Amino acid sequence: MDSPLNPDREPAWRFSVAPMLDCTDRHFRMLMRQISKQSLLYSEMVVAQALHHSKRRERLLDFDAEEHPLALQVGGDDPALLADATRMAADWGYDEINLNVGCPSPRVQAGNFGACLMAEPQTVARCVEAMVAASSLPVTVKHRVGIDDLDSDDLLRQFVDQVAEAGALRFSVHARKAWLEGLDPKQNRTIPALQHDRVIALKASRPDLTIELNGGLDTPEDCLNALKHLDGAMVGRAAYAHPLRWRNIDSLIFGAAPRQVLASDVVLGLIPHADRHLQRGGRLWDLCRHLVHIVEAVPGARHWRNNLSTKAQKAGAGIEIIEEAAQQLLDAGL
Known part of the structure; x- marks a missing residue:
């Protein structure tokens, strides 16, 4: 698939820094942009309802021009509100918009969005369909391999198929299931076993879909290995806690001229x-x-x-x- 951002080079999503609450604000994104000029950066998750009603819209959406390419991640289950958020993202100048179907926090579950929506692929499909119709921005989805007892390869494929049919252009798959009860968000990032093989199998079964791997990619070498099987590598906490570890990513993945970053x-x-x-x-x-x-x-x-x-x-x-x-x-x- 050609990049929606710049078809003349490797697409920005070949390497991306995952959306992380309390981490990927505009200041951290500007920090990462000093390290990688080419990778795709994400906002923190913004709740669509908050965008619709909030007087703080500028604070929630504003960014610096140097942050491009940049995706806005939104959360919600209301197609009309998500369509409205998509139009705002387009007007604000974002390059993509991403729907969060992976966050397992109780607060997010209470709003009926995030990872719990993996149990409702038809709802996710309606949301994606409305978002696609609202603007020309690429619409992508970030999700888990499963939740609770809804954790089979068949269910994962059914979810992806239904959401792809609705118009999602790319899937960022966190290679862990989420336990919606019994584990807090921090535990859900570490305790469920990593299952990279299931994401690789998903790509093999759906070669025409664009699928990124997220979870457990701690080094550039991990990302290069992932890219042998998958379309993109998305790094989260390892980028936040060790930003200079990724100083060579533009040359390794995007073919840019090597540069020293201190x-x-x-x-x-x-x-x-x-x-x-x-x-x-x-x-x-x-x-x-x-x-x-x-x-x-x-x-x-x-x-x-x-x-x-x-x-x-x-x-x-x-x-x-x-x-x-x-x-x-x-x-x-x-």
């Missing part, structure tokens, strides 16, 4: 963004809470993180804090 390059590259954020009335810690992960496993890393955390969390912390942090890295050759 921690200091990332921090320096974020200074204009941090300055804009402060001028809008934001706090420096909004950004620096993500930056503390940029330096690890080198002498002085803990001191640098502690120093940045202490200073950036103070009321009125200014741009000089991040400039000082960058200079410390430059002085250390990092």
Whole structure:
């Protein structure tokens, strides 16, 4: 399948950073964009109903132009509200929109969306159909291999077939089932066994569909191995906790010219963004809470993180804090 973003190169979704609540806000996305210029980034999940009613729409949807290519992830089970969210995503300039059918949290279940919708493929299909009709944006779906006792390959294929028929262009499959009762969201990311083989089998049985693997991809080598069998590799917590681990991903996956990316390059590259954020009335810690992960496993890393955390969390912390942090890295050759 040709990329909906740029058919002249590998599609951005060949490698993507998964949507993660409390992680993939605009500040972390700008951090990752210093590391990878080509990969697809995702917003945090935004509830469609909140977009429809919220006076905070700008805060929920706004992003920096440098973040492209960028997908908006939405949650919901109301086709009309999701169609409305899709039109907003198109008007705001997003490159794609993704429907969350994978989040297992009790709060999300209470709203009848997320992973619990895997039990209602017809509902998901109606939602996708409405989203596809609302704009020209590619509509994709992120889901699990199963939930609770609804966990067979036949049910997984039936779900994907019905949603593909409705117009979904790509499936990001978290290779774990979700237990909707008995496990919290954090446990659901680790306790259910990884089942990469089931996602590979799904692709083999549906070769015409575009299917990405999510879950348990901890290194670039893991992603390259996944891409031998699947169309895309989606990384979550390993990208958030170890961002510089992915500094060579553009050359490895997208064929870009190799470039050296140091921690200091990332921090320096974020200074204009941090300055804009402060001028809008934001706090420096909004950004620096993500930056503390940029330096690890080198002498002085803990001191640098502690120093940045202490200073950036103070009321009125200014741009000089991040400039000082960058200079410390430059002085250390990092």
